[in-house]
Amino acid sequence: MLTVQFLLLGAVLFCIGVYGVLARKNAVMVLMSIELILNSVNLNLLAFSSRLGSIDGNTFALYVIAVAAAEVGVGLAMVLLIYRNRRTIALDELSDMKG
Amino acid sequence: MVAADLLVAQNVGFGIIALLMIVAALRVVTVKNVVHAALWLVIVLSGAAAQYLLLSAEFVAITQVLVYVGAVMVLFLFGTMLTRAKIGAEADLNNKNWGIAVPVSLLMFGVITWVLIDGFGDERLPNPDEQTQVPIQVLSDDIFGPYLLPFWALSFVLLVAVIGAIVLARKD
Numbered sequence: 001m002l003t004v005q006f007l008l009l010g011a012v013l014f015c016i017g018v019y020g021v022l023a024r025k026n027a028v029m030v031l032m033s034i035e036l037i038l039n040s041v042n043l044n045l046l047a048f049s050s051r052l053g054s055i056d057g058n059t060f061a062l063y064v065i066a067v068a069a070a071e072v073g074v075g076l077a078m079v080l081l082i083y084r085n086r087r088t089i090a091l092d093e094l095s096d097m098k099g
Numbered sequence: 100m101v102a103a104d105l106l107v108a109q110n111v112g113f114g115i116i117a118l119l120m121i122v123a124a125l126r127v128v129t130v131k132n133v134v135h136a137a138l139w140l141v142i143v144l145s146g147a148a149a150q151y152l153l154l155s156a157e158f159v160a161i162t163q164v165l166v167y168v169g170a171v172m173v174l175f176l177f178g179t180m181l182t183r184a185k186i187g188a189e190a191d192l193n194n195k196n197w198g199i200a201v202p203v204s205l206l207m208f209g210v211i212t213w214v215l216i217d218g219f220g221d222e223r224l225p226n227p228d229e230q231t232q233v234p235i236q237v238l239s240d241d242i243f244g245p246y247l248l249p250f251w252a253l254s255f256v257l258l259v260a261v262i263g264a265i266v267l268a269r270k271d
Contacts, residue, residue, distance in 0.1 A: 001106055001109055001113065001153070001177065001222055001223065002219075002221060002222065002224065002232060003147065003219045003220050003222050003223065003224050003226050004215055004216060004219040004221075004222070005113060005117075006113075006154065006224075007215045007219065008212060008215060008216075009117045009120065009150070009212040010122075011208060011212060011215060012121055012157065013120065013121075013124055013143070014207075014211070015204040015205070015207050015208040015211070016121075016124040016125060016127075016128055016204070017128075018200075018207060019128055019200045019201065019203075019204035020127065020128035021131050021205070022197070022199070022200035022202075022203060023128065023193050023194055023195070023197035023200040023221045024114050024128065024193060024197075025191065025192055025193055026189075026192050027182075028133055028134060028175065028178050028179055028182065029128075029136060029192060031175070031178075032127060032136060032137065032140050032175065032220065033128060035139075035140065035165075035167070035171065036124055036127065036128075036142075036143065038222070039144065039167075042147065042159070042163075043147060044187045046150075046151055046154045046156045046159060046194075047224075049154070049156065050154045050155060050156070050224050050225070051222075051224055051225070053125075053225060055238055055241045056241065056246075057156075058156050058159050058238055058241075059196070059238065059241050059242055061151075061156070061159045061244070062158075062159060062162060063246075063249060063253055064165050064249075065159070065162055065163065065167070066166075066185050066256075066257060067253070067256060067267075068166075068167075068171070068252050069166050069171060069257075069262075070169060070256050070257050070259075070260035071260075072171050072174055072266055073174065073260050073261065073264045074148075074260050074263050074267070076174055076175070076177070076178040076264075077264040077267035077268040078266075078267055079178055079182060080178065080181055080182060080267070081269065083181070083182040083183070085211060086239075089182050089183075090191075091194075092111060092195065092264060094198060095167060097108065098150050099139065
């Protein structure tokens with residue numbers, strides 16, 4: 001198998017995730033797109049781990065998974081708080097800090 | 100190149116799973132129903148676990164299934180249900196100026212693809228049965244050896260995230 005096929009799959013997922021972060025208005029959907037981005041990073045880490053014959057990429061991927069789990073927990077708690085205070089999670093209506 | 104080195108089965112499997120993942124990821128960012136997007140995301144995450152198996156990283160694949168497909172998806176469905184009254188199709192899930200995101204991501208994809216093909220070209224991964232086979236014992240030696248300090252930091256991150264999530268979501 002080629003190295004570049006895994007890297008290209010990661011690139012496709014990354015760009016789809018970036019599109020989702022930029023285009024979506026719903027905060028939960030933005031968090032889902034961030035998950036796509038983090039998964040593409042993991043794919044790259046494991047591809048390079050396999051390419052170099054080193055175990056470090058696997059370790060990093062595990063750490064990325066753990067940080068992503070923490071990030072989703074805190075992110076959804078924040079979304080819940082915003083919903084409770086404003087009755088909406090549309091990100092373009094949270095413009096209080098706009099000058 | 101010997102025919103046995105081509106790994107036909109693995110390549111066909113990679114193609115099918117990659118196609119499935121790309122289609123599902125596109126559905127995640129285009130579908131008009133939040134719950135459906137979460138279910139499409141399950142397909143992407145499971146496909147990623149399968150790709151990790153192709154890269155002979157079994158432990159990461161199992162962790163992916165446990166943490167992402169198990170825990171994170173349940174969190175997403177909880178978040179969806181707690182933040183909206185109706186569960187159905189919605190017209191306005193996109194920003195006003197979402198059209199700008201299309202050329203931005205396409206441009207980014209073009210640049211990344213060019214760099215990757217230029218840099219790696221037709222370089223091949225070592226075959227899984229030669230040297231990339233990773234026993235879990237080596238992985239645990241790596242985590243609890245040179246990377247012990249990040250492991251501790253990570254456990255503190257998880258602790259703080261749990262406490263923070265409780266404090267944020269608690270009703271007073």
